[in-house]
Amino acid sequence: MIRQGQMQVVNQQQIATNIFELTLIGDLVLDMKQPGQFVHIRVSDQLEPLLRRPISISSIDKETQEFTMIYRADGRGTTLLSEKKQGDQVDVLGPLGNGFPVDKVEAGQKALLVGGGIGVPPLYELSKRLVERGVQPIHVLGFQSKDVVFYEKQFQELGETHIVTADGSYGTKGFVTNVLETLTDDFAVYYSCGPTPMLAALEKMYPEKEGYLSFEQRMGCGIGACFACVCDTTEKMDVDYVKVCSDGPVFPSGVVQV
C-alpha cells in the first residue's frame, strides 16, 4: 500500500564526499516489500522546491520500523535533505514501484549484482535478501573516484565484492565492464541499477542471461499520474511505453529501450 506520512530522522551522516546515509523511523516501513522500491521525499516544508525527490530504499529493518537511504547531495533538493538533523520530521510518500524479484534465483546459485554510483544503494537490501535465501551474490560496484566509494565493507560481508573507479584512484580502473570481462558467467541471474549506458552495456554483454534492471528516470508525481518518467519499450513488449515510477523502476532486461 502506498502511504504518505511523517517519518522521524534517527540518524544522518556523511559517509563519503557529498554522499549521505539517512535513517528514518515510522510505521510506513511495515509496507516496504521488495528491494529496489523507492520513496518520494518532500525535502522542505516551504513551497519550493515543490517536487518530491525519488530515493531508493537501501535497507529495511521491520523490527525497529527503520529504513535507510544513501544519496548524493548534488542539487538543491538533496542538499536541503542533507541538512535534516536527528529528530526532524520528513514527509515521505511510499513505498513506490516494483522492485527486484529475489525468487528468480535458488539457494546455492550465484547472482551478479552490478551498481553504478547512486545506483548502488538498492543493491544492498537486495544482496541481504539473496543471502537470506542461500544465494551467493557477486557485487561489482562502480564509482567515479575513491572519495565517493561507500559501503565496500558492508557488501564484502555479504559476498565477493569488486570496486571499480573511473579515474583508477581505488580498485580496478575503468568501468564495471572491465571487471565483468574477467569474471566467469556462472551466475543464474543478474541485477543492476545505475546510469542507462551501464545498463545497456550489461544487456549487450549477457544477451542470453535473465536480468533485472532498475532505471533512474527523472520523476514528477512518482505514482503514475503525470507521465514525466515515460520510457519507450522494445518490440518485446506489447505496449509502446512504460512509466518507470509505477511499472518499474525495475524491468526485465530487454524490454525498455536503452
Ligand SMILES: Cc1cc2nc3c(=O)[nH]c(=O)nc-3n(C[C@H](O)[C@H](O)[C@H](O)COP(=O)(O)OP(=O)(O)OC[C@H]3O[C@@H](n4cnc5c(N)ncnc54)[C@H](O)[C@@H]3O)c2cc1C
Ligand atoms: C527510482 C529512483 C531511485 C533513485 N535512488 C537514488 C538513491 O538511492 N540515491 C541517490 O542519490 N539518488 C537516487 N536517485 C536520483 C535522485 O532522485 C536525484 O539525484 C535527485 O532527485 C536529484 O535532486 P536534486 O534536488 O539534488 O537535483 P535537482 O537538479 O535540483 O533536481 C531537479 C529535478 O530533477 C530531478 N532529477 C535530477 N536528477 C535526477 C536523476 N538522476 N534521477 C531522477 N530525477 C532527477 C529531481 O527529482 C527534481 O525534480 C533515484 C532516482 C530514481 C528515479
Ligand code: FES
Ligand atoms: S513520475 Fe509521474 S507518471 Fe511517473
